[in-house]
Every structure is written in structure tokens, then in C-alpha cells.
Amino acid sequence: MHEIGAPDADFLQADLGSNLPFDADIFDGVVSSLAFHYVREWGRLFRQLRRVLRPGGWMVFSVQHPHADFEEYEDAQNYHERERVSTTWDSFGDEVVVPAYRRPLAAMVTPALNAGFRLEQLVEPTPTEEYRRADPERYEYEATRPNFLCLRFLLPP
């Protein structure tokens, strides 16, 4: 764990793929944007998040939509399986191969339910007007295809 000081917030860094170095029942909520698909084992991930959340806690996360993952990762082979996939990013200058894990929709929801969370809301967001103005071509693509998935879960009080 690495701690970074800030005037009015503490930033703690930890590996979501390991046992989290936090005490039980200390957080009110979890927010994760486009990070969980780098973690192989979601069963352990959600059990860990449940452990560190207080009763009545909440968890909101976004991921790439499982259908988009399956369509867009060139090395995806079987929708129904969890698969290690990779993509090449070139927007930082050098090309970087970034590994990730894609999985079907059921494999995103079921481990959270098994860890004791209750699914409260599921959203498949569509692009905004600002997005249309900024990138009309990509807007047309995303306006007609699933791209992201946002899920909100609750723990019992």
C-alpha cells in the first residue's frame, strides 16, 4: 500500500487483485471507473470489497460492456468464458500492449450477488450531445451499439 498526502483527502493505493490492506467495515462506498476488467478473479474482489464496506454500504462501477468487449477484442474467442485478452494502446507515443480480462454479463453480476451484494441498478449509457460535437464519427458508432455498463449494488444494513 502506498499513501499519498493531500490537503483534504487521503489517497491509498492497493492492488484490486489481492487481499486489500484495509480493516473491515471502514468504507461507506466503492466507486470504480473502468478498472475491474484488469482483475482476473472477481469472486475474491467482491468478497474483499464487501469485507471493507460497512453494512448498508454501496458499490458503483463501470466496465466496458461485455458485448463490446467480445466484439472489439481481437483475441476474444468464446463469449461465455472469461478470457485473458489484450489491446495495443498507441496514444502515449510508444505502443503498449495492455492485458485485461473479458467475461460474460453473468460473470460480472453473479460474483457480486454471491458475495452478498444486491443489484440495485444497471445502466447501459449512450453518448451525449457533447460527445457528438467532439467526435461525430465515433458518436454514430456508440449511439447504436453497447459500449459501457454501469452497475450499482447495495449491501444489507
Ligand SMILES: C[S@@+](CC[C@H](N)C(=O)[O-])C[C@H]1O[C@@H](n2cnc3c(N)ncnc32)[C@H](O)[C@@H]1O
Ligand atoms: C482505463 S484506466 C481508468 C482510469 C480512471 N478510473 C478513468 O475512468 O478514467 C484503468 C485504471 O485501473 C487501474 N488498475 C488496473 N489494474 C489494477 C489493479 N490490479 N489494482 C488497482 N487498480 C488497477 C489502473 O491503474 C488505471 O488507473
